[in-house]
Amino acid sequence: MPTSSERAEHADRAAAEFDLAVIGAGPAGLAGAVAAAERGLRVALVDAAPQPGGQFYRQPAAELHAERPQALHHGWAAFAALLRRLELVAEPVGRFADHHVWSVVPTPDGRWRIHVLTGPDQRRARALTARHLLFATGAHERQLPFPGWTLPGVVAAGGAQAMLKSALVLPGRRVVVAGSGPLLLAVAASLVKAGARVPLVAEAADYLGYASGARVLAANPGKLLEGGQHAAVLARHRVALRTRTAVVAAHGGDRVESVTLARLDRDWRPIPGTERRVACDAVAVGHGLVPQLELPLELGCRTVRSPDGAAALEVDARQRTSVPGIWAAGETTGVGGVQLALVEGGLAGRAVAGDSAVPAALLRRRARLREFAELMAVRHAPGPGWPAWLDDDTEVCRCEEVTAGQIRSSVAELGAGDQRTVKLLTRAGMGWCQGRMCGPAVSRLCASYAGGGGSEAAEPSYADGLLTRPLAVPVPLGLLAESATEPPTRGADE
Structure with missing residues (x-):
């Protein structure tokens, strides 16, 4: 007969098992979670922020008691409508706010194990399990x-x-x-x-x-x-x-x-x-946005190169990635704005639930918005002459204080041919942000210095800052030791 602690452990494990885990509670993630839950799926909505909305619908901290948060936003009505639908779903959505996903691994029975950190200092660990994943992790801002x-x-x-x-x-x-x-x-x-x-x-x-x-x-x-x-x-x-x-x-x-x-x-x-x-x-x-892809890259999802040089997840007409059981929506599939994110999230949620009756008008709307996104990417892609702004003393990696001159020397004098080699020679990207801030700039500088001064031919040979990381966020060593029997991700022990 199971003890009370064993029963509690079983109940906690059952409560953490879902049909779909949506990682990211911005516009795309909310739309996906609502669409899936409305069709009967048990959904976990996981996000690092304390409130849903992502960067676009970011809200004032609760302690500020803002009376009209909508005054700071464009298109608030769409967000409010999503929240109302979220409250009305028959099968309640499990909301995991202030949960930082540091790793996702496949389980032997074909599901996905999502490892998260939570708590005020992000030192408390827990895990969720889901049959399917929807990545709606948004984007980083590109800095030159x-x-x-x-x-x-x-x-x-x-x-x-x-x-x-x-x-x-x-x-x-x-x-x-x-x-x-x-x-x-x-x-x-x-x-x-x-x-x-x-x-x-x-x-x-x-x-x-x-x-x-x-x-x-x-x-x-x-x-x-x-x-x-x-x-x-x-x-x-x-x-x-x-x-x-x-x-x-x-x-x-x-x-x-x-x-x-x-x-x-x-x-x-x-x-x-x-x-x-x-x-x-x-x-x-x-200078624009770069999709946030750490988690799907570690799981082997294929990428495509956007017109502005950034990497984006490759998806099919139903928002499925190249890895079975994983969908993606919003900025992860190419930066396109809130309206496209809402459409893609809704399509992904329907697809995960097995809904094949997608309105043709919705598909046409996605196509129109994606065309506009690609037009924006072409028009605002960083020009190859950008490195001419810099002098040798300009810091490029601010975490490790690596200058443009050091990067140029690693390429011209030490033979570094890509961002990863520059990282090994200079420590560019080894700091707290793990290359999220400097990665796009370093990759472009590598191509520019290797090509001799930033000509058209010196554009990056691969997408902006495309480096995989075994851990998506910093993790206390004690938690890694506790999970030593379950490797946190492919290649984590290399």
Whole structure:
């Protein structure tokens, strides 16, 4: 007869077994979880944040008692509708907030074991089991370094928006917004509506390039409307928009005090004589997004290369990856925005539940939005001349303080031919972020220095920062020792 502790252990194990585990509670993950649960599946929704919504629907901390969190968001109605559907499903969705997935492994009986860390200091471990997986893990922001980018007050563009949404604070009072991609307009609009002064938005690409995609634009009028709304906010607050322009240096002592802007040629090389300084106390900078793929890469999911050089998961018409039992949706399949994420998440949830009656209109909507995403990726892909912004003393890997000069020497003098070899020779990517911040820049610099100065032929030979890691997040050694009988992931003991 089982003891009380054995019965409790069995009950806990049964409570942690699901038909589908959705990793990521952003728009794609929520849509997938709801669609699957509405069709009778027992679903676990696992996310590292304390509240659902992901980066796009990030909400103020509960202790701030925000009365109108929707005022900080675009498209809040869709999110609210998802939350209402989540509450109405017949089979309740298991919600695992503040759960950091550090490994996923197949089990002998063909299921998936999801190892997570939780608790205030992420030192408590637990595991969930599911027959199927849906990866909706979102994306990292791509950073292209420049002299002075490590000064206090220089933040990621998405980071500035996250500060506003989650903590209701501004990164500064006078904020230059710079980089490339449509996120810049949304960030600048959010900042000025919250009271910041944004003297200008510096876009490294040229919006005139969208003219080549007139058909795609016409098929996505909602995207044009959204861009027009952001532009109207910026015009109302007299925010200048400068295309073919980049922040090529930041200046200051204890904090950023000004930036140098320069006009760029078609390859993103600064044009001599166009430099000018602009005073500011913060810079919000980002050059697009890179899918977050640590977990699916370790499980062997195949990737494709997006038009902007980033790796994305390869999926079929039903959002299935190359590994049986694993689906993907949202930014993991290629950065495309919240509307595409919602559509893909819903399609994946239906597919996992075995629903073959997918409305044709939904499939056409996915195709239209994916076309627009690819157009954006082409128009805002970093130019091969970007390394011309750097001097040899510019830190590229800020965790390990590795400079552009050290990376150049490892390629030109020591023969490093890829990012992994540069990592071994310089420690670039071995720090706390494990290459999430510097990986794309290091991979592009490798190709540039190997190709002799950043010509068209020197674009990366493989997708941005594509390095697999045996552990998706830092894990206490004690927890690894406890799970020694069950290897945390393929190759973890190498």
